[in-house]
Amino acid sequence: MSNRPLLMIPGPIEVSDGVSDAAAEAPRSHVAPDFVEAMGGSLQAMRHVWRAGEDAQPFILAGSGSLAMDMATWNVIEPGERVVVVNTGFFSDRSVEMLHRRGAHVTQVSAEPGDAPSIDAVARALDERPTAALFATHVDTSTGVRLDAEGLCRIARERNVLTVFDGVCATGGERFEMDTWGADVYLTASQKAIGLPPGLALLVASPRALERRRALSAPPPMSLDWLEWLPVMTAYEARRPSYFATPATTLVWALRTGLDEILSADTDPGTAMDARVSAHATVAGTFRAAWRDMGLDLVPVSEALAANTLSAIRYPDGIGQELVSAIKERGVVVAPGLHPEFKDRYFRVGHMGDIITRPADISRCIDAVRDAVQATRAEL
Numbered sequence: 022m023s024n025r026p027l028l029m030i031p032g033p034i035e036v037s038d039g040v041s042d043a044a045a046e047a048p049r050s051h052v053a054p055d056f057v058e059a060m061g062g063s064l065q066a067m068r069h070v071w072r073a074g075e076d077a078q079p080f081i082l083a084g085s086g087s088l089a090m091d092m093a094t095w096n097v098i099e100p101g102e103r104v105v106v107v108n109t110g111f112f113s114d115r116s117v118e119m120l121h122r123r124g125a126h127v128t129q130v131s132a133e134p135g136d137a138p139s140i141d142a143v144a145r146a147l148d149e150r151p152t153a154a155l156f157a158t159h160v161d162t163s164t165g166v167r168l169d170a171e172g173l174c175r176i177a178r179e180r181n182v183l184t185v186f187d188g189v190c191a192t193g194g195e196r197f198e199m200d201t202w203g204a205d206v207y208l209t210a211s212q213k214a215i216g217l218p219p220g221l222a223l224l225v226a227s228p229r230a231l232e233r234r235r236a237l238s239a240p241p242p243m244s245l246d247w248l249e250w251l252p253v254m255t256a257y258e259a260r261r262p263s264y265f266a267t268p269a270t271t272l273v274w275a276l277r278t279g280l281d282e283i284l285s286a287d288t289d290p291g292t293a294m295d296a297r298v299s300a301h302a303t304v305a306g307t308f309r310a311a312w313r314d315m316g317l318d319l320v321p322v323s324e325a326l327a328a329n330t331l332s333a334i335r336y337p338d339g340i341g342q343e344l345v346s347a348i349k350e351r352g353v354v355v356a357p358g359l360h361p362e363f364k365d366r367y368f369r370v371g372h373m374g375d376i377i378t379r380p381a382d383i384s385r386c387i388d389a390v391r392d393a394v395q396a397t398r399a400e401l
Contacts, residue, residue, distance in 0.1 A: 086210030100124030
């Protein structure tokens with residue numbers, strides 16, 4: 022067993038040897054032919070991973086998931102417009118703040134931490150007043166709650182409302198059918214189920230979302246503006262170098278490898294994505310069975326709401342944050358709670374990306390948690 026601690030937080034995550042090797046290569050010029058090929062191929066592969074149509078537009082930018090969230094907010098919302106936010110945790114709160122800074126009027130549809138509002142409750146909120154967009158966090162990293170994205174897309178499309186999904190802790194690990202469901206924006210960051218180190222903001226916008234940007238009277242800041250980046254993405258996909266701002270060339274080089282690994286299960290991209298999502302679900306089931314065996318309860322109130330990319334786990338009675346330290350002493354790094362209302366009452370384990378291909382490391386993580394739980398219980 023390696024002496025290096027096993028990183029099992031919900032991002033950044035362990036990466037594959039192939040991605041690690043690609044990320045360790047010397048930087049390339051952003052106009053070098055091999056980089057142009059990597060960038061163009063990554064844009065094309067994103068459509069497959071996102072299950073987006075050929076007319077959807079991928080964007081690859083240097084930045085965090087929060088940058089992708091800001092970019093989505095500023096490109097589809099006009100100041101003064103009403104937006105409905107489905108709030109399931111810390112990152113939903115961040116989305117609300119970003120919308121307020123854009124000047125939107127925000128209506129939140131919330132539930133108790135660990136739960137999710139019903140589709141009917143969201144539909145009623147949409148019907149109250151004219152609404153420009155519905156924002157939702159597919160999986161909120163702070164609670165491990167996964168929303169019914171398909172149902173939200175359906176009620177929004179019925180009302181001609183744009184949909185924007187924060188998929189930071191979901192993309193590549195949870196089922197999302199961007200084209201079939203009619204979603205308008207799906208965004209993520211490189212350090213989650215995409216399987217890379219941190220540093221890339223990734224999103225795909227529908228034609229309807231792009232038309233919305235073109236119709237805005239109040240443009241976004243230049244560095245966030247889709248219309249500044251669109252010619253660059255179009256050029257790279259056509260295998261021509263372009264420039265607006267310097268891309269993160271080393272990370273894009275690694276992205277090409279990471280996306281290829283995600284799609285490697287089958288020559289048909291749709292089948293490959295089905296396999297990838299199914300593998301995440303299988304591994305999540307293994308972790309959930311282990312938590313039950315240890316007598317640990319999840320934060321999500323039902324298994325139907327529990328994400329396949331991470332587990333948010335309540336501390337056992339009488340045990341608190343010392344459990345995280347005890348797990349680390351056993352060679353595995355997990356994350357403490359994040360939701361401000363009860364962050365001292367639970368911890369989080371990430372299980373997304375390359376880790377789903379490593380049964381020995383999955384067992385190593387489960388054993389470390391089990392040993393730590395037993396040891397801390399014995400000390401009570």
